[in-house]
Amino acid sequence: MKFGRMKAQRRNRVMLVCLILLSTGAAVAFALLALNQNINLFYTPTQIVAGKAPENKLIRAGGMVVAGSLVRSGTGLDLRFIISDLRAAEVEVRYAGILPDLFREGQGVIAHGKLQDDGVFYAEEILAKHDENYMPPELLQEESQPE
């Protein structure tokens, strides 16, 4: 029986395949590490509060809408709310327009707009972020009812 005794030619080819995989893997890994912040779609409230996000430039900010923070102007489509992350940093977002159906307090949003000098994020577009959990409505009611 001849196991592990491949012909030299075949062994070279296996080495070639490994070399291709390793070299492209390493090259792409370095490129991604270098581009890390540019690949992130949005800045978190922590980053914005720490001054890591550029001001007066079109960027995206993402976080959870703080429960009870949504205030509508009452006359038009103007509204404002506060986004936060798990590290308790908070950023006020102002927006005039139609919100996506899934926009809710306590849910994730991504705002596209500009951070002004006053520390307020003026959004031109709001996107709703949802998580990977799905549930029928009946089940939600059962869960929220006390035993």
Added chain:
Amino acid sequence: MLLVNSVKQFVTRRLPDALHRLGSPRLFFETSGRWLPWLLALSVGLLLLGAIWALLFAPADYQQGHSVRIMYIHVPAAILAQSGYLMMAVAATVFLVWRIKLADIAMQSAAALGISITFLALVTGAIWGKPTWGTWWVWDARLTSTLVLFFLYIGMIALRAAMAHRAGVGRACAVLALVGLVNLPIIKYSVDWWYTLHQPASFSLSRAPTMPLEMWLPLLVMVLAYYLFFFTAWIMRIRQLILVREKDTDWVRQWLASL
């Protein structure tokens, strides 16, 4: 002693024989021809069962309502877009190392299927994104890396077309398939490594389901159905390409005459 001998015979003679046979286009064509009707019936049946279950009987989502049903089309398509590439890369490796002609044909066929299923994943994702996120498209890491996957499949087909009838076309395509393999972990982990609009994975066999059984089961059926359908369509495409490549041989002429 008898057992040892039969094991030895299996390993030294039967197994290489079987592999050799699998690599012979003619024997693959004949063997797969017997399996094909069953595979076809099973995959179409499973697809119908899964689609009816998912689209008519599975419950709506508490947030998304009926839009969540797009998941049953989108998630399996996205899984197969990546699995299809992996299978293509395996075929590429086999071809590079052992120079089996059938592996080259399998690689070529997987590219054609992969491009369609990646297109389906991108389109259903956009259709799902509009009512839920509020946008058709955003350049986040998950969406962009999936678009790169689509371009890689296009590159595979374009390279083969550009080098058609030239020696080394199979080897060039195989190298491209292996280079593009680096994109698969990027797609998979994009939602964990970077901030994205896309949510983390909903379907995994290694983690607890992210949805109740009445939603997870139809999704599982759809994933299995997509896999089976992919294999069936793959075999059909391989058979077609075998006929094209071997059209001047006696056995193909005889097979055509027997139709």
